[in-house]
Amino acid sequence: MQPIRLRDLAETSIGPAGTLAGHGTIGGSVSNISGIMVPGGSSIGTLTVGGNFTQGSFGTLAVEVSPTGASQLVVGGKASLAGTLALIYDPGTYSAKTYTLLQAASVTGSFSIVTGQVPTPGLTQSVSIDPTNAELALTEAPAALTVAPTNDTIFPAMTSALILNGQRANLMVLDRLGARLGGGADAPAVANLIAPAASPLARAGSSNLATLGEIATALPQGMAQYGGWFRGIGSFASLNGNATAPSFGANSGGFLIGIDRPVEPDFYLGAATGYIYTGVQEHSTSNGDTDTGRFMVYGGGWAGRRCGPRPQAMPTTASTRRAAFLGWALPTKRMAATSSPPAYRRACR
DSSP states (O other), X not given: OOOOOGGGOSEEEEOTTOEEEXXXXXXXXXXXXXXXXXXXXXXXXXXXXXXXXXXXXXXXXXXXXXXXXXXXXXXXXXXXXXXXXXEEEOXXXXXXXXXXXXXXXXXXXXXXXXXXXOOSTTEEEEEEEOSSEEEEEEEEOOOOOOOOOSSTXXXXXXXXXXXXXXXXXXXXXXXXXXXXXXXXXXXXXXHHHHGGGHHHHHHTTOHHHHHHHHHHHHHHHHHHHTTEEEEEEEEEXXXXXXXXXXOEEEEEEEEEEEEEEEEETTEEEEEEEEEEEEEEEESSSOEEXXXXXXXXXXEEEOOSSOOEEOOOOOOOOOOOOOOSSTTOOOOOOXXXXXXXXXXXXXXXX
16 A cells, blocks of 8 residues: 555645644645644744645644744645634744745635744734735834923922921921920910900900900910910922023911820920911922821920020921933022021029
């Protein structure tokens, strides 16, 4: 009996668990119903089908790909595609390139599944089907697009204003703590400032207003009696600019309210909370505003022998504005806030 040669068969079918692989020519048509078609076989090469090639939805066309070339299926007649395309990449470094995986007189259909991924980072793969070819394209992945923001100087301007507001709040707490440690009492002064407001309210003839005035008068005294305090915060700022960053103005307003109590002789512990509104207007096209809630815990005391002035709080803050382009910082104006409260003397112990 003579061996059967594929090139002499009118039609070849590949069923489940079947594989047709190798170089050379098949004279008739091939129907890959649910098997595997491997042009080239164990190495990159070309397999030619003289008739038509049909691949069903459960069939697989496996194609070996290297950095320099790929196996190819050449069909003399029509190619009808479906099922899976399995890309088998050889080791190596790949670059942008287009490979022709299949050629035919006409191509219809497409692969529903593509397996295998190009191993070189930075490349993307895509499979395209045209009327006579099936091609694999490796392309360089597009670089990430970075869009520089416009009018971005409003952000460091707002940051500068917020830093100064935070510094003012810290100074108020330090001043309060220093006054407590130095023996100063702010309750009488607050009461004296508010007390006269009750008389005109009483003369207005409205019992409700008069009652409200009495409450407003008694509130600071009652707060001070239990270690409570209240401070208002407000500021206006204007900074010059230059060619790279515009000038801006800032305004803010708010309050702090807190309470502190002695927990040990000459040691106080307290907490404060408050709210500050900040608005910034650049002398260009940008503006912004923020609403800041604040909660603070503070404490301090004397340790060992002490005399002379009470502790002084002298914090300083500085801010450098950035130019309107990325990657460089050009200083345009520096700001500083300091505090030097008056000293209270007490006897040495």
